[in-house]
Amino acid sequence: MGGPSQALPSQCPIDDQTIFTLASCTKLPTTVAALQLVDKKLIALDEDVSPLLPVLGRQQILVGWQADGSPILRKRRNPITLRQLLTHSSGCGYDFYHPDLKRFRRYQGTTLATQKAKVAEWFNQPLVFEPGQGWEYGAGLDWVGKLIEQISGMSLEDYMSRHVWTPLGASSYTFWPNSPGCHRELATLAKRDRATGKLDVSLKGLDLNRNVKECFGGHGAYCSAADYAELMFSLLVNDERVLRPSSVELMFENQLSPESKEALQEVMRTRDLAGGDYYAGEVYSWGLGGLLVEETHDSEAPYDRGPKTLAWCSALNHYWFIDRSKGVCGLLMTHVVPSPDAKIKPLIRAFLQHTYRENARPSFPGFL
Template identity: 30%
Template sequence: MNRYQIALLILISCTLSETNAQSKAKILTEAAPEAAGFSPARLARLDANMQDWVQQKWVNGTVVLIARHGKIVFYKARGYNDPDTKAPLDKTGIFRVASQTKALTTVAVMMLWEEGKFSLDDPVSRFIPTFANQNVLATFNLKDTTYTTVPAKRAVTIRDLLTHTSGLGYPGIGTPSEMAIYAKSHMTGGVGVEVNGQTLAEAMTRLGSLPLFFQPGQQWKYGLNMDVLGYLIEKWSGLSLEDYFRKRICEPLGMKDTYFNVPPEKAHRLVNFFLGDSTGRIQKQNSVFGGALKMNYPLQKHGYFSGGGGLSTTLYDYAIFLQMLLNGGQYNGVRLLARNTVRLMTMNQIGDLSPNVGDHAADNKFGFGFLVISENGSRFTPSQAGTYSWGGVFSTSYWVDPKEDMLVLIYRQMWGPYVATTDKVFKPLVYQAIND
């Protein structure tokens, strides 16, 4: 091989390395569907369905964002923010995303893990002493809420919290024993409610003294794990969870509309919340859960920051966050996580256990903060194995399909019998539009 051939090989290698680096650090830009392998005609099917959902009075409105290869090929709102006045739903509106907060909490935890603040297998009691010597519920008497316990076989770890295998329950949506025991101790889901002015530190410290609902590591159960991690983020970083998200995640990434406390100047962008019924009646709601949760909570200044459910944000902001993960932990020149950390977060972390959520739950897995579609589970969906996802109780959801290099978000602010109907047809409408 002569020197000219060697020089040519070096040039080609450098070019390929630069191309690979650029491909792994995509910045979201709006583009024609064809530029990302989508058919405009087939995307029009999705658009028509979104409009039909409104006409059928299944939902008041829907906003969808689809990005592939870093190119936004669909970003539209259909429907109304107020069906009575016909005020349109704005695609830049601020939505209550509830449990979508958990993904930011997970990223924050893993950022601090990369800084050496803790080990994944550290016991939580190392940082919150009340989690030492825990007990597990054995029997429960619903009539008088008395119970018996047995000692936990091992300590709850940080890994248990990240995978929802700790034994913690969830106030308001758990079993009768969970709800009764937590209610007696004034535990909340952490969203829009501050009981007697309690702080996150007080609540999570008190939680450690309450019984677990199964032996650590032996089941998967949705619980207050991310709220505990939110408090640990505050302890590890010296910042409030609100400040950590803002200073370490949102501002570096350019997420300009993500808040625990939506500022007054953006209050008009908070999307209305609705309840629908089977007759097609859709009504705006100022509160839910029998009035216990006021839906203007993002506008009410508060200092209890739920790592499990407190954020409000826009589709575009959250798409930036997801693109950062899809890029392997970096976005627009800012690296939050190493790519192997993202790999850990988005792979099976629960072994032979099954997450008891969603359709075909037994066939999928859970990572750190995300539901992960397994090879076996992929037979039920057009999403490929390795797709990770989650959502929020107010009818927002997202998924990231790494093999398709694609992220998808669908946001509503509504409860009703037909929301699930739209969910079931939405995913096929997205995937059928891929045309490459």
């Protein structure tokens, strides 16, 4: 599906081959790549990653502030595991979300613009809780990208091209859309003025990943909607093109400790973090790759979302979901900032209502 863009010339309409900045939609493919290494027994989900990621391994926990404004840090007691990095339960936050990490950056005297070239530079910051005992959306998948590089001996770009996208027959996914081999048009970003509700479509050339010098597995990739949907469909039908069936099953199961799951529930109740469509009566946890809508029998949603639906979003108001109980998945890409957008949220709801009404199958064979 596609149509004319408000930002691109009329001769370059948006379609399923247009290249989009994925932002946090990068996290799902990176998760799949990491699970391939687990399938090959090159690392375990509950293995301590500190020996492979020494900068991360050195991080202490930020527990408060001295009267003079200096941070109070203490050594962590728990290991940092791959499972925790994949599920935002490691204590790694984002300095543009978490107020204490924003304050820590100011204390350091650094800015985002000067630090974002490499993962170990940008996210050389303390943890915000003991690993496995909280939930905070953050940089875990960026560290997972570095872990994949360490284990495979390949760049994340090359690893994913060879082991994730080639088996799917997909070729648009890249971390370097301006490299000589990339010829397709990159969709332009639009910015919503929240005061007027109008879109500024004059942002051609704006790139959320400008100045980066390596692959960021949590937010740095670009891809067409058609290729991204191919990965989603492979996971939906569990066709073994990229993962063993048992690993796909694991993606759709709760991966959080009780403490981390309760922390996530609190985030979903109190913070407007997640673009998407969520309702009272639903129980949330985190699978491998996205938010897990774990229970839906008391949901107030105006469509029949099934249990164990995996879904997530991005800072550009993209939204994807995979509902294996109903045999349906969907992807909506918008390229609008900031997120969440008050006008796109109803669009996501309408998209879900239409998709479930026209495509869901109550008894999808072979699942759940």
